Amino acid sequence: MPLVYYVEDDQSIGYIIEKTIENANYSGVGFNRGMPFLETFKKRVPDLILLDVMLPDVSGIDLVRTIRKINTDVPIIIVSALQDEMDKVTALDAGADDYMTKPFGVLELTSRMQSKLRKLRDYKILTFQNIMIDLRKHLVKIAEKEVYMTNKEFDILRVLIKNQGQVVPKEIIFRDVWDTTYIGETRTLDMHIKSLRQKLASNEADVMIKTIRGVGYQIESNEH
Numbered sequence: 001m002p003l004v005y006y007v008e009d010d011q012s013i014g015y016i017i018e019k020t021i022e023n024a025n026y027s028g029v030g031f032n033r034g035m036p037f038l039e040t041f042k043k044r045v046p047d048l049i050l051l052d053v054m055l056p057d058v059s060g061i062d063l064v065r066t067i068r069k070i071n072t073d074v075p076i077i078i079v080s081a082l083q084d085e086m087d088k089v090t091a092l093d094a095g096a097d098d099y100m101t102k103p104f105g106v107l108e109l110t111s112r113m114q115s116k117l118r119k120l121r122d123y124k125i126l127t128f129q130n131i132m133i134d135l136r137k138h139l140v141k142i143a144e145k146e147v148y149m150t151n152k153e154f155d156i157l158r159v160l161i162k163n164q165g166q167v168v169p170k171e172i173i174f175r176d177v178w179d180t181t182y183i184g185e186t187r188t189l190d191m192h193i194k195s196l197r198q199k200l201a202s203n204e205a206d207v208m209i210k211t212i213r214g215v216g217y218q219i220e221s222n223e224h
Helices: 011-023 034-043 060-070 085-094 106-121 151-162 170-178 187-202
Strands: 003-007 027-031 048-051 076-080 098-101 125-128 131-134 139-142 207-212 216-221
Touching: 003 011, 003 034, 011 027, 011 106, 027 034, 034 060, 048 060, 048 106, 060 076, 060 085, 076 085, 076 106, 085 098, 098 106, 125 151, 131 151, 151 170, 151 187, 151 216, 170 187, 170 216, 187 207
Parallel strands: 003 027, 003 048, 048 076, 076 098
Antiparallel strands: 125 131, 131 139, 207 216
């Protein structure tokens, strides 16, 4: 049975989350403050984390950053009343995997939890040219050398290699990496692509990421 930690200081919302977890046949452990949650997390890593941003003792965003220093695999879904686009971008760039705004529907929360846990079960290794991606260990190797990637760089590379040889529309990247179909301002994606290209080049990857103007991106061999 998957173990879910949820951090929510509003008792009524915490109750809804608790019942949603139970109805999904998961095991849930709740916290109303960030630090007790963090201490428990250090002792046992759950399968999934549901995390509020505005907590009485610590920012949920700071918790995300701390978690990612310890563990890069565990899925984190932010559940917050903050609805501004920049709040979402900040949370996702800090290392969160998904972002839900309050009030939320229990069916949507259930679906998102199932989606994140399903990704954990779909463990496999992707390869293309001299690049290897270990999805379970969240690890990238280029020419047998481990290369550090941020969470978003890792996910973008995963999507591109999974669709190697094909043009991947920006909408697909936003859906698979940011869990949204709204692409809006694409500068964030463009910045991540630029950084990813630099890391591939500096580590002598045998691939290049092409920009298909007005559509998206395509990863292909340097021999093309």
